[in-house]
Amino acid sequence: MILADAGCEVTLWARRPEVAEAINTTRTNPDYLPGFVLPEGVRATTDPAEAADGAEFTVLTVPSQTLRENLARWAPVLPSDTVLVSMMKGIELGTAKRMSEVIGEVAKAPAERVAVITGPNLAKEIADRMPAAAVVACRDEAVARRLQTACHTPYFRPYTNTDVVGCELGGAVKNVIGLAVGIADGMGLGDNTKASLMTRGLAETTRLGLSMGADPQTFSGLAGMGDLIATCSSPLSRNHTFGTNLGRGMTLQETIAVTRQTAEGVKSCESVLDLARRHGVEMPLTETVVDIVHNGKPPLVALKELMSRSAKAERH
Numbered sequence: 001m002i003l004a005d006a007g008c009e010v011t012l013w014a015r016r017p018e019v020a021e022a023i024n025t026t027r028t029n030p031d032y033l034p035g036f037v038l039p040e041g042v043r044a045t046t047d048p049a050e051a052a053d054g055a056e057f058t059v060l061t062v063p064s065q066t067l068r069e070n071l072a073r074w075a076p077v078l079p080s081d082t083v084l085v086s087m088m089k090g091i092e093l094g095t096a097k098r099m100s101e102v103i104g105e106v107a108k109a110p111a112e113r114v115a116v117i118t119g120p121n122l123a124k125e126i127a128d129r130m131p132a133a134a135v136v137a138c139r140d141e142a143v144a145r146r147l148q149t150a151c152h153t154p155y156f157r158p159y160t161n162t163d164v165v166g167c168e169l170g171g172a173v174k175n176v177i178g179l180a181v182g183i184a185d186g187m188g189l190g191d192n193t194k195a196s197l198m199t200r201g202l203a204e205t206t207r208l209g210l211s212m213g214a215d216p217q218t219f220s221g222l223a224g225m226g227d228l229i230a231t232c233s234s235p236l237s238r239n240h241t242f243g244t245n246l247g248r249g250m251t252l253q254e255t256i257a258v259t260r261q262t263a264e265g266v267k268s269c270e271s272v273l274d275l276a277r278r279h280g281v282e283m284p285l286t287e288t289v290v291d292i293v294h295n296g297k298p299p300l301v302a303l304k305e306l307m308s309r310s311a312k313a314e315r316h
């Protein structure tokens, strides 16, 4: 929608023929976005070759853990000069790779042809054309500027950044912190708790980023603090909502059963922790989320343990 509103011709690839058909005939996706009419410049197909044909930008937004498998199928039909754009906020399980790394590897694309769009961009608010800012990151600033122009609309204001690592980490880790804040909300805890989790969550994200060569300033920008605020404040966030259900006492299986859309942090909390261990970085909040979500630790026990960690200086 944003790309079409900015004047691009857009072809969506859809898995199900009925979804492509609905988009082409009624300009709606009744399953995922009922009530929203897509702009004229958007059409859909189930044929990846047709979707990719002549594409200046190829925007990838499948659930992170399915990217490798999907992209392996699409890679042969991608134009050799297309810029591959990730909007995914996850880290691959098993390899602990960022999505841009998976893209580079599977599509054999150099870093100059891989970009990221991230920031406080809750889907429903974007579909409502409510004003939002975002970050368009690419190692090659000229490519970031081209993508910035391609997605700049009166309601969507993208800023460029060359710190791809920091932008991706900001997006992936905020989902984990969003789960933590949701759990706290579900437990009936207050705004002090929420603010403390968000701030210390950003501190551990920055710590990880620094160890991976990211620019620390990225984390106080839209890809870091901005996205963290949106996810941790909004009932529209799937990660936040997932956490709230857990905090209210639902089991993991019950929570999964009532969650239809992708909550990336549920899987990525494990790969973020894996990444942290590979870099020798302590991430106590991420570890706590993994314990609650995957190791069955009761939230109240996890909270007590978190609060009784040894006292530290704030910078550590």
Ligand SMILES: NC(=O)C1=CN([C@@H]2O[C@H](COP(=O)(O)OP(=O)(O)OC[C@H]3O[C@@H](n4cnc5c(N)ncnc54)[C@H](O)[C@@H]3O)[C@@H](O)[C@H]2O)C=CC1
Binding pocket: 015, 032, 061, 062, 063, 064, 066, 070, 087, 088, 089, 090, 121, 122, 123, 124, 260, 261, 262, 264
């Ligand atoms: N929804 C949001 O507000 C935002 C989401 N993102 C990121 O976008 C990425 C995708 O999430 P959403 O589109 O929001 O999730 P979603 O759950 O709304 O949609 C996922 C789409 O992927 C399809 N899908 C599921 N499994 C698949 C598979 N194995 N192969 C191919 N397609 C598959 C689904 O049919 C659906 O169309 C995530 O990494 C998320 O973090 C980023 C910014 C905002």
Ligand SMILES: O=C(CO)COP(=O)(O)O
Binding pocket: 089, 119, 120, 121, 122, 123, 175, 178, 227, 230, 231, 236, 237, 238, 239, 240, 262, 263, 264
């Ligand atoms: O990333 C998002 C907003 O920028 C959306 O967050 P959720 O995936 O938790 O809904």
